[in-house]
Amino acid sequence: MRRTYLGEFEELVLMMIAILDGQAYGVTVSQEIEQHTGRAVTFGAVHNTLIRLEEKGFVSSELGGATTERGGRRKRLFKVTNLGSNALRDIQQLRNKLWQMMPDHALNMSGI
Amino acid sequence: MSTPKPPRWARLLLRQLHPDNTIEEVEGDLDELFEHWYRRAGKTQATLRYIHNVISVLPPFVKRRQSKTTYHQPFFLNPDMIKNYIKIAWRNIVRQKAYSALNIAGLSIGMACSILILLWVRNELSYDRFHANADQLFRLTCNAGDFRAAVTPAGMASGLQAQMPQIEASVRTSKSVTSLFEAGEKKFEEKRVLFVDSNFLQIFSFPLLKGEIRTALSNPGKLLITEEMAKKYYGTQDPIGKVIRRNNQENFTIAGVLANTPSNSHLQFDFLIPMSTLARYDNDLKTGTWGNFNFYTYFKINKNTNTTTAGLNALGEQIYKLYKAHGQVMKVDFHLQPLTAIHLHSDLQIDVPGHGNMQYVNIFFVVAIFILAVACINFMNLATARSERRAKEVGLRKVVGAGRYQLIAQFLGESLIFSFLSLFIAVGIVYLLLPVFEMLTEKALNIQLLDGRLLLSLAGIAVLTGLISGSYPALFLSGFAPVKVLKGKLRMAGANLYFRNGLVVTQFVVAIVLLVGTAIVYKQLNFIKDRNLGFDKSNLLYLPMTGELWGKKQALKTALAQSPLTENFSIISDLPTALTSGTVDLEWDGQVTKNEVVVPSMDVDENFVSVFKTTLLAGRGFSREFSGDSSSYVINEKAMQIMGMNVNNAVGKSITFSESRGTIVGVVKNFHFKSLQYAVEPLILRLNRWGGVVIVRTQGGTNEATITKLGEINRQLNPAYPFTYGFLDKDLDNLYRSEQQMGNIFNLFAGLAIFISCLGLYGLSAFMAEQRKKEIGVRKVLGATVAGVVTLLSRDFLKLIAIAIVLASPIAWYAMDRWLADFAYQTTIDWWIFALAGLTAAAIALLTVSFQSIKAALMNPVKSLQSE
Numbered sequence: 001m002r003r004t005y006l007g008e009f010e011e012l013v014l015m016m017i018a019i020l021d022g023q024a025y026g027v028t029v030s031q032e033i034e035q036h037t038g039r040a041v042t043f044g045a046v047h048n049t050l051i052r053l054e055e056k057g058f059v060s061s062e063l064g065g066a067t068t069e070r071g072g073r074r075k076r077l078f079k080v081t082n083l084g085s086n087a088l089r090d091i092q093q094l095r096n097k098l099w100q101m102m103p104d105h106a107l108n109m110s111g112i
Numbered sequence: 113m114s115t116p117k118p119p120r121w122a123r124l125l126l127r128q129l130h131p132d133n134t135i136e137e138v139e140g141d142l143d144e145l146f147e148h149w150y151r152r153a154g155k156t157q158a159t160l161r162y163i164h165n166v167i168s169v170l171p172p173f174v175k176r177r178q179s180k181t182t183y184h185q186p187f188f189l190n191p192d193m194i195k196n197y198i199k200i201a202w203r204n205i206v207r208q209k210a211y212s213a214l215n216i217a218g219l220s221i222g223m224a225c226s227i228l229i230l231l232w233v234r235n236e237l238s239y240d241r242f243h244a245n246a247d248q249l250f251r252l253t254c255n256a257g258d259f260r261a262a263v264t265p266a267g268m269a270s271g272l273q274a275q276m277p278q279i280e281a282s283v284r285t286s287k288s289v290t291s292l293f294e295a296g297e298k299k300f301e302e303k304r305v306l307f308v309d310s311n312f313l314q315i316f317s318f319p320l321l322k323g324e325i326r327t328a329l330s331n332p333g334k335l336l337i338t339e340e341m342a343k344k345y346y347g348t349q350d351p352i353g354k355v356i357r358r359n360n361q362e363n364f365t366i367a368g369v370l371a372n373t374p375s376n377s378h379l380q381f382d383f384l385i386p387m388s389t390l391a392r393y394d395n396d397l398k399t400g401t402w403g404n405f406n407f408y409t410y411f412k413i414n415k416n417t418n419t420t421t422a423g424l425n426a427l428g429e430q431i432y433k434l435y436k437a438h439g440q441v442m443k444v445d446f447h448l449q450p451l452t453a454i455h456l457h458s459d460l461q462i463d464v465p466g467h468g469n470m471q472y473v474n475i476f477f478v479v480a481i482f483i484l485a486v487a488c489i490n491f492m493n494l495a496t497a498r499s500e501r502r503a504k505e506v507g508l509r510k511v512v513g514a515g516r517y518q519l520i521a522q523f524l525g526e527s528l529i530f531s532f533l534s535l536f537i538a539v540g541i542v543y544l545l546l547p548v549f550e551m552l553t554e555k556a557l558n559i560q561l562l563d564g565r566l567l568l569s570l571a572g573i574a575v576l577t578g579l580i581s582g583s584y585p586a587l588f589l590s591g592f593a594p595v596k597v598l599k600g601k602l603r604m605a606g607a608n609l610y611f612r613n614g615l616v617v618t619q620f621v622v623a624i625v626l627l628v629g630t631a632i633v634y635k636q637l638n639f640i641k642d643r644n645l646g647f648d649k650s651n652l653l654y655l656p657m658t659g660e661l662w663g664k665k666q667a668l669k670t671a672l673a674q675s676p677l678t679e680n681f682s683i684i685s686d687l688p689t690a691l692t693s694g695t696v697d698l699e700w701d702g703q704v705t706k707n708e709v710v711v712p713s714m715d716v717d718e719n720f721v722s723v724f725k726t727t728l729l730a731g732r733g734f735s736r737e738f739s740g741d742s743s744s745y746v747i748n749e750k751a752m753q754i755m756g757m758n759v760n761n762a763v764g765k766s767i768t769f770s771e772s773r774g775t776i777v778g779v780v781k782n783f784h785f786k787s788l789q790y791a792v793e794p795l796i797l798r799l800n801r802w803g804g805v806v807i808v809r810t811q812g813g814t815n816e817a818t819i820t821k822l823g824e825i826n827r828q829l830n831p832a833y834p835f836t837y838g839f840l841d842k843d844l845d846n847l848y849r850s851e852q853q854m855g856n857i858f859n860l861f862a863g864l865a866i867f868i869s870c871l872g873l874y875g876l877s878a879f880m881a882e883q884r885k886k887e888i889g890v891r892k893v894l895g896a897t898v899a900g901v902v903t904l905l906s907r908d909f910l911k912l913i914a915i916a917i918v919l920a921s922p923i924a925w926y927a928m929d930r931w932l933a934d935f936a937y938q939t940t941i942d943w944w945i946f947a948l949a950g951l952t953a954a955a956i957a958l959l960t961v962s963f964q965s966i967k968a969a970l971m972n973p974v975k976s977l978q979s980e
Contacts, residue, residue: 026141031148043145044168047138048175055178063137073140 006058006087012037013049014088017059017078024078025064026050050078058084116155118146118162129170134177138169193518194525201526205533211498211875212530215491218871219534219581222487223573224541225864228549229480230569231542231557232857236468238376239455243317245412248280249451250424252409252431253460254444256696259710259793262463263287264409264446267400268435269309273411275434278427281412283309283316284387285379288464292659292833293383294357295345301658301834302341304373305383307390315412316379322352323368332388334367341382342369360659360832362389375556378454378464402438408464411448424448442696443708461790471931472854479858482622483865484577489615490872491527491581496612497879499589506589507597519590527582528575535574552856554849584611613912616876619869620916620953621923626862627949628924632941633855636932639939640848646783646792648725652840653815654687655806655822659833662803671825677818678808678825682723685715685804688785689843698796699768700755709754712793713769714785715800716746721780723809731763731778734799741799743774749782751794769796787847791936807840866953870960873909877961881905881968889973901969906961913957917950924949 006014016032017024030046033039053059064075080088123139130138142165149158167173205212240246252264252272269282286307293302310329313320320328321339328336335356342351351366358364364385373380391397396404413419417427424447431446449458456470506519542559550557560566661668665683672678694712720726721733729749734741745767747755752762757776765776782792810818819837826835845852881888888901896904925941932938 026137027144027148030145042168043138043142043165044173047134047141047169048173051134051175051177070140070143073136073143075140076134076137 005056006091009045010049010053011088011091013046014053014058014080014084017053018080018085018088022077022079025075027075029078050076053084054078057081058087116146116150116158118143119159122163122166125170126166130174131171131176134174142166142169193521197522197525198529200522201529204526205529210878211494214871214875215494215530216534216537218490218868219487219531219577220537220541221864222483222490222868223531223534223538223577224545225861226480226484226573227538227542227559227570228545228557229476229483229861231559232549232553232555233473233477233480235376235555235557236456236473239468240376240378240451242374242376243451245315245317246452247419247450248412248415249315250411250413250419250448251451251454252411253447253449254405255447256442256444256710257708259694260460261405262449262458262460263405263407265402265405266394266396266407267402268431269407269409269411271400271402271438272431272434276427276430278414278417279411280414281311281315283312283410283412284407285309285312285410286387286390286407287462288381290656290658291358291383292360293345294360295354298345299834300344301836302382304381305385306379306381307385307387309387312384315410318373318377319371321369321371322350328368329384329386330388331367332386332392333363333365334386335364335389336368336370336384337366338370338372338382340372342366358385376455378466380464380466402435402440405462410451413448419448419450441706461786467850469850471934472850475854475927475931476857479626479861482626483861483868484573486619486622486865486868486872488577488581489619490868490875491530492584493612493615493872494875494879495527495582495585496588497876499585502589503592503597506592507594510592510594511598516590520586523586523589524579524582527585528578531574531578531581534577535570539570552860553853612876616873616909616912617916617919619872620913620957621920623862623866623869624916624920624949624953625924625927626858626865627952628920628945629928630855630858630862631945631949632924632928632932632939633851633858635945636935636939637848637851637855640788640851640935640937641845643784643788643937645844646726646781648809649841649844651810651812651815652724653808653810653818653822653837654840655808655826655835655837657683657803657806658830658836660830661826661833664829665803667829668806668825671829672806672808675821677810677814677821680719680723680809682719682807683717683800683803683805684720684807685800685802687805687840687843688714688783689840689847691785694793695770697770698755700757701765701767702756707754709794711751711754711769711796712785713796713798715798715802715804717800720797723807724783725809726783727781729779729781730759731776733778733780734797738777741777742801743772744777744799745769745774746778746780746797747776748780748792748795748797750792751796752779754794769798788937789935866956870956873957873960874964877905877909877964880908881964885968885971885976888968888971889976892969892973893977898966898969902962902965905965905968906958909957909961910954913950913954917946917953920950921946 012033013029016029020028020032026043026047029050030041030043033041033046050059050061054061058081059078060081061076061078064077066072066074126139126142127135142162145165146158146162149161243249251262252268253260253262254264255261266284269284273279273282288303289305289307290301290303291305293300308329312318312329313325320336323336328334337345337351337356345351345356346354351369354366356364356366370384373382387397395401396406413427417423427448428446431448432444435444435446454467456468456473458467509519509522539559546557546559657665657668669683672681691712691714694710696707696710698707698709698711716734718734718736721728731746733746734744738744747762747767752758755762755765755767757765759779762776762779766773767776768774780797784792785795786793806822808818808822822837823835826833884905888896888904891901891904924946928941932941
């Protein structure tokens with residue numbers, strides 16, 4: 001199987017898409033990230049990441065139906081693909097494993 | 113309060129610079145965010161953030177979404193598409209009838225040729241493979257110096273089997289014997305009678321329809337006949353147990369009925385008589401001699417024996433040692449010849465008649481492939497020439513989304529349809545031509561369409577032809593750039609023209625090589641026929657002495673001498689064409705080493721020299737005036753040379769031949785008593801004291817009367833035997849039967865290859881003429897003559913044919929030189945043959961092309977120019 005390469009911000013965006021469950025698009029993803037991490041992200045960063053995730057096959061997108069609220073402009077809605085959910089699960093497992101391998105005293109800042 | 117709007121200039125900037133395919137969603141998203149920020153932090157904050165975010169999605173910061181260009185496309189072998197290809201192909205075929213007819217005619221004739229040749233090749237290769245143990249069976253052959261023969265002594269079969277564990281079983285057969293058979297009213301002379309050992313049917317797989325294989329040949333008074341003979345002599349009655357009389361003296365009971373000998377067996381027989389019958393009076397068999405080479409010996413070799421060439425050579429050496437240990441002094445090399453190689457690889461003397469030749473099989477196989485290639489080239493050529501017409505179709509298909517593979521599939525499909533259509537027609541042609549072809553090759557070839565392997569190979573040929581002939585058009589046409597095609601006229605690239613010219617040249621190279629081949633085969637055959645044989649072969653009629661004629665020799669002579677028609681006769685032991693045995697047992701005065709050259713001998717009477725019109729170089733022929741001539745010899749030049757004598761001193765010398773001493777009384781000029789494939793051999797003539805064949809030199813034009821007269825004499829003196837006769841020159845011609853056949857077949861196929869090439873040329877010239885219609889129109893309006901236009905259109909083709917002649921000549925020369933190397937006497941390969949073949953090809957091609965050119969030249973220019 002292809003190995004999963006996922007950057008930190010990409011992982012964050014991918015998780016947001018999973019959390020939003022069908023309601024993920026540029027605006028909601030930006031707002032959620034801002035709300036949960038407190039960091040101000042530019043829209044461009046989110047937009048680029050969405051495109052990259054789709055190129056990697058972790059998400060798929062579809063243009064939603066036109067609505068009047070955005071002046072008739074359509075939203076691009078994102079969904080996590082099987083590959084994307086597998087990637088997230090892999091990352092979680094890897095993290096868990098690594099946490100378990102970590103000795104108890106490793107994070108004690110005794111040296112200072 | 114209306115919703116606030118982000119700054120117009122920022123939005124305009126966004127619309128201008130953001131990638132087209134994501135502008136809609138991004139603009140919407142940014143609007144939503146602006147509203148969100150506005151509600152949370154007021155207008156200034158929102159505007160600032162908006163501008164900041166707009167910049168983050170402008171180049172170079174924005175990532176472009178790759179546009180999805182791959183839209184849904186059916187798989188190129190989708191059934192619907194295949195249906196479509198077939199439909200389009202069919203419409204194309206029907207719409208362009210002349211073009212399709214040319215293509216199909218060329219392909220089907222080409223296929224028919226190759227099918228015929230392949231049938232013949234298959235038949236040649238299938239010889240003796242039907243025996244269950246074919247790979248274990250070998251025939252013992254011998255070489256004594258230049259004399260290579262298929263016969264071996266009678267005693268060797270059992271003798272070697274006893275001493276060599278590798279030999280599982282051995283079986284001998286005699287040479288074919290002619291016998292008279294009589295059953296009830298029916299009485300016929302049969303030529304295909306063999307004496308065979310009792311285990312013959314256990315070693316060879318000739319099916320026995322009635323009777324018991326184990327015992328069928330064990331009883332000396334019983335014989336086997338084939339189904340055909342059973343029908344001939346007994347009609348519908350059961351022949352088993354019936355009595356059949358041989359040569360008016362022996363009665364046999366029929367012990368079984370064999371299936372007719374398969375045509376692809378080197379052993380051909382109608383009657384099988386147990387060897388034990390012959391052993392009652394044959395000296396060779398009685399004594400089990402290792403000295404006289406008179407029988408064919410076959411061995412079944414143990415499966416574990418090494419039968420590679422080296423292994424067989426080792427066995428041969430072992431056999432020679434045993435042969436020497438048996439007290440034989442002659443130096444003979446023995447070989448074990450695989451049964452399956454007998455038909456095609458045998459160039460031995462004293463062999464069963466009707467051999468094939470591996471060289472011819474190879475030649476014809478190559479010819480078959482060439483003819484098919486010529487037909488394929490035709491197809492390619494016509495298709496590429498017409499590609500301009502179809503370019504628009506290709507362009508349009510590509511524009512509406514056809515991929516390259518679909519186009520390739522379409523064009524290959526089309527050529528496959530052509531080739532399968534042609535295959536059907538070809539099979540029809542084969543059915544029609546098979547009788548003619550069988551006559552030409554003197555072979556029973558049959559085509560059974562229910563034979564799975566044949567069907568498969570036919571389909572294979574069709575698929576191969578289709579794929580090859582369709583490959584170039586498919587690859588070429590599918591590569592068109594749609595925009596260029598649709599924009600305007602597509603100028604054919606020069607490479608395409610070169611390719612097409614190359615194909616035409618190839619076609620004509622093949623045709624010219626075949627033409628030269630035909631010419632040289634004919635020249636060689638004529639050379640052989642016209643060559644001075646050293647005697648006059650015309651008007652020599654012969655009557656074999658059969659039955660009672662032996663006993664009534666004096667009466668026969670008197671009867672012959674009485675009629676002016678037959679008075680010029682000679683009685684000789686055997687026909688020169690049938691002179692197949694010889695001996696090394698020759699000693700002469702002053703001899704240094706033992707003679708190892710096989711010297712045949714012929715017993716002739718006093719009239720021989722005058723009847724055969726041979727030339728005496730020294731001394732005299734046999735004569736009644738010399739009573740001592742029964743111990744005299746007449747030798748030929750070659751024998752004289754072998755013994756180291758010359759014309760001046762040969763006469764009067766004593767020699768011992770076959771253990772009888774005598775004096776040389778005359779030397780005759782060499783005359784050819786064998787096929788001209790062999791150089792003249794030494795020959796010793798003895799005085800005939802027993803009989804053999806009556807040879808009558810008829811006066812020209814009295815053949816019919818002479819035959820009647822001979823028939824009359826035969827009826828009077830030999831009433832029990834039917835009258836048979838023959839002409840020596842016809843027998844001689846028969847020696848070149850396979851060459852003659854090859855010539856005929858060559859002729860046929862050379863003609864067809866040229867015909868197919870011309871079909872292609874015709875199509876091509878029609879196309880060229882049409883393409884240059886307007887040019888010709890303009891030329892004519894400006895005053896060009898018809899002749900000028902014809903020259904214009906034909907010149908290019910003639911150039912190609914000139915190139916073809918140059919290329920074909922060395923190839924043809926090389927091939928024919930190798931063929932001629934097989935003959936001891938060869939005709940020359942003259943330059944004019946190449947010139948003639950080239951001229952013929954050029955003339956035919958010119959004729960083909962000129963039809964179209966003249967048509968184009970005669971056309972009213974108004975018509976061709978009007979359209980513009």
